[in-house]
Amino acid sequence: MHDVTEPDQPTKRLHEDGTSILLICEHASNFIPEEYQGLGLSPAEQASHIAWDPGAFAVAKLMQAPLDASLVACDYSRLLFDCNRSPDQRDAIREESDGIVIPGNKDLSAFEKNQRTQRFYKPFNEKVDRVARKNSVIVTIHSFTPVYSGQKRNVEIGILHDADARLADALLLGARNSTIYDIRRNEPYSASDGVTHTLKVHGVDKGRLNVMFEIRNDLIRDLKSQRTVADMLCNTLQKALFEITSKKTRVRTA
Template sequence: MLDTPVEPLLGLNDPDPVQIVNPGGRSDLLLIGDHAGKVVPAALGSLGIGSGDLDRHIGWDIGIAGLGEALAAMLDAVFIRQTYSRLVIDCNRDPDRADAIPAVSDGTPIPANEGLTDADRAARRAAIHAPYQAAIAAELARRDAGGRRTQLVSLHSFTPVMAGVARPWQVGVLHDRGELSLTHRTLARLRAEPALTVGDNEPYRMDGIDHTVPRHAYPDRPYVELEVRQDLLADAAGVAAWARRLATVLGE
């Protein structure tokens, strides 16, 4: 319990924390983007970092906003995406974890995230993390109430090099527990393309650090978490090509 009231973080000119693309989409796939945005609330200034750092992979998942929007149109699916940078608060982390608001990200200090009080953290959770998770839960509840079977597709992207190590995969399929039918089908279809190097729980494993998919899909909702390498989503042509590929894979 906090001893003092939590002051609102977002001002009148700050955008909503959640964007819902194609809200009337009829597909049984629900697309989500935990790290699709890189906005910083006005009250937090620049977080103490340069705009170039915010544009890097530490600030957001490069290319995912455009990929999700294109897939929503191709599949007639709903896409729920986060507006704010993962450096403000990471919506794919339990908000009680220290790394949900990192003081350092991939070696870059984030001065505005140092020495935060409980009230500071609670303000970010209330303004950004909670509304995003609530929007996903509400869409799933609405569909469940109508007897509509939903499959969850979490969209992410990864940097081609991390800690000096090149990553050879063009795309990764992440999973852990739960209902894995969609995961297995997606992995098999991507691996059927001979030109692709597909990671099975690469470059990351889904584990206890992940928050959104376990929260909304476990134990019995079909899901898949996709990671596309960021250099392949660096321009509109790359985004369009991957949207076509994934629309075919997921639409089957």
């Protein structure tokens, strides 16, 4: 995992409201250690979206200082183990992704799968749990490919949630008529696709506000576009959290 980096500039209003944020990037890297021999994939396949979420970690880093947030990111390719999946999910270690067979993941024994769990998932999950104890808001940052299984995706930014939709609702309300992007609820994935593991474990189950951002990766290919998206997400998130905390204050004083 990338080290948890400390925020550069405090955002007093958020902290005074008890709203401290943990940004999580489970698919930050496409790194595959040498001993795995690239899982039998070509260099181009190892660099593609099947191995990581291009641009997601860059956006997360740009969001960190404005939000005074903590940040935890996984250092390894999700093809070794997808840290946004539980070990009992079938796609935690994929044998195929977007039509590409992953030879190094084929026919793994239970022992080999457990080794992957212990090496990649367990340390990441434990670090997230440790850092999350200091925070009341969980935000995961992902990116997705514009074309998947031959189908074009028109949605530009997805706001995903599981059973707890409080933060997603506030974000979607605040995003109306205030952004140039096509923003939709639970697209291009939803909880039924099994993509909300981190939100459930570290957010929903612990009573923390939580949400997942899915950003189409053609929108965050360079620093300028990454900064544009990061600024928009920060502004929208801050407004949503302010509305939620203000509502709580109004209820308490009513």
